[in-house]
Amino acid sequence: MPLETNDPNRKSWIGYSSDSHFPIQNIPFGVFLTRDNVITIGTRIGDWAIDLGALQEMGYFDGVPLTDDMFMQDTLNDFISDGKKTWRLVRNRIGDIFDSENGLLRDNKEHRNRIIFNMDEVEMQLPVLIGDYTDFYSSKEHATNVGTMFRDPDNALLPNWLHMPVAYHGRSSTIIPSGIPIHRPKGQTIPAGSDQPVFGPSKLVDFELEMAFITTDANNMGQPIPVQDAEDYIFGMVVFNDWSARDIQKWEYVPLGPFLAKNFASSISPWIVTLDALEPFRTNGPEMEKPVLDYLKSEGDKTYDIHLEVDITPQQGKPTTICKSNFKYLYWNMSQQLAHHTVNGCRVNSGDMMGSGTISGTKKDSYGSMLELSWRGERPVKLNDGTERKFINDFDTVTMRGYCKNGPVRIGFGEVSNQLLPVYEPKVKH
Numbered sequence: 001m002p003l004e005t006n007d008p009n010r011k012s013w014i015g016y017s018s019d020s021h022f023p024i025q026n027i028p029f030g031v032f033l034t035r036d037n038v039i040t041i042g043t044r045i046g047d048w049a050i051d052l053g054a055l056q057e058m059g060y061f062d063g064v065p066l067t068d069d070m071f072m073q074d075t076l077n078d079f080i081s082d083g084k085k086t087w088r089l090v091r092n093r094i095g096d097i098f099d100s101e102n103g104l105l106r107d108n109k110e111h112r113n114r115i116i117f118n119m120d121e122v123e124m125q126l127p128v129l130i131g132d133y134t135d136f137y138s139s140k141e142h143a144t145n146v147g148t149m150f151r152d153p154d155n156a157l158l159p160n161w162l163h164m165p166v167a168y169h170g171r172s173s174t175i176i177p178s179g180i181p182i183h184r185p186k187g188q189t190i191p192a193g194s195d196q197p198v199f200g201p202s203k204l205v206d207f208e209l210e211m212a213f214i215t216t217d218a219n220n221m222g223q224p225i226p227v228q229d230a231e232d233y234i235f236g237m238v239v240f241n242d243w244s245a246r247d248i249q250k251w252e253y254v255p256l257g258p259f260l261a262k263n264f265a266s267s268i269s270p271w272i273v274t275l276d277a278l279e280p281f282r283t284n285g286p287e288m289e290k291p292v293l294d295y296l297k298s299e300g301d302k303t304y305d306i307h308l309e310v311d312i313t314p315q316q317g318k319p320t321t322i323c324k325s326n327f328k329y330l331y332w333n334m335s336q337q338l339a340h341h342t343v344n345g346c347r348v349n350s351g352d353m354m355g356s357g358t359i360s361g362t363k364k365d366s367y368g369s370m371l372e373l374s375w376r377g378e379r380p381v382k383l384n385d386g387t388e389r390k391f392i393n394d395f396d397t398v399t400m401r402g403y404c405k406n407g408p409v410r411i412g413f414g415e416v417s418n419q420l421l422p423v424y425e426p427k428v429k430h
Helices: 052-057 077-081 084-097 109-115 140-150 227-233 246-252 275-281 334-342
Strands: 030-033 039-045 048-051 116-118 133-136 167-169 175-177 186-189 198-201 209-215 234-241 266-268 307-313 320-326 353-355 397-406 409-421
Touching (some): 039 052, 048 052, 167 334, 227 334, 234 397, 234 409, 266 409, 334 353
Parallel strands (some): 175 266
Antiparallel strands (some): 030 039, 133 167, 186 198, 234 266, 307 397
16 A cells, blocks of 8 residues: 655645644644543644544545544554554545645635644643553663673673663553653662662652654464564554663662662653654664574664654753754664564553663764763763753753654654652642
């Protein structure tokens, strides 16, 4: 089925600027609350949110095999379950409806008023009910930097790292969309020079610049997904901030890995950009440094050229861009990650989310965490207002954005932006 919506010459009768993340070639999917307090599934063109539930109710998806309430739900899980053929049919139809040459909706003011909202009029929600969340550790540069800091620099990578995509299972209950503030976590830490832990607020709250992919129903229990077929089960991607409390993590992560240091909050950009929209931006990833087992052998361009940035904005201050990285730097690609995840027969469901792990490049300004940017606090990062950061301060806002650009077309994810608040204090009852 042709990807008609990807035509770089296509124009929409909805106007948008040339640097918009959401041209007609994108057509992402999300969930939002309308001005009438109705939760609906939608898409976005420019600065306009489009109610797909209303669009379906008015017959604009006639001929596309959909259940009657497909877009009148509060998550995308059922739509994602329908599979790639349905995703493409819907995305192509949306592209046709909003094509500059199609006047069917354009010239119907009553329908437009029910279907199209300015982004200022809607409130974005978590787009999927995330059943399970897995976080990989797939940036060689990040793994090397962390291994250098905390272990022998000559043996920064553990012996298994170049042989498989390392990962751990995280907590889906505290994954939130952009815009929701989080609180500084508390937990056990170990003071320098002591052999006894203390309890209190984390002093080393950090961001982790990641991408994440959302899966469809991929397999039955016991059935591995072949690496060459893995992309058929990936609906799309979001920008992902996997918040981290480094001091809590240092004390707890041996022997079973991160726990309280990670599960207090992770945040995602609210629009899921499909792999079909990213197709023009395919590229090759780093060359494998060691031979991999057959089930991980991945051929062709299996990653994407996605430019990533991170800003820190102090309270009532201006943003400073402190990191510029790229998704293509990851050593292990998504196909390898999903193949490895299921090679033991693990079942993967619609709405499951897989984080890439922190994405760092070779240059210091491409490091995807404060741990690396400040090198464990030894080299504080300067902000535009003259202040410095070793890690994230209370009331700082961390904003991540990602986009692809190829000639005149920019396909973006928007941003994920969340403020760090002080430790949660319960209200005193009088």
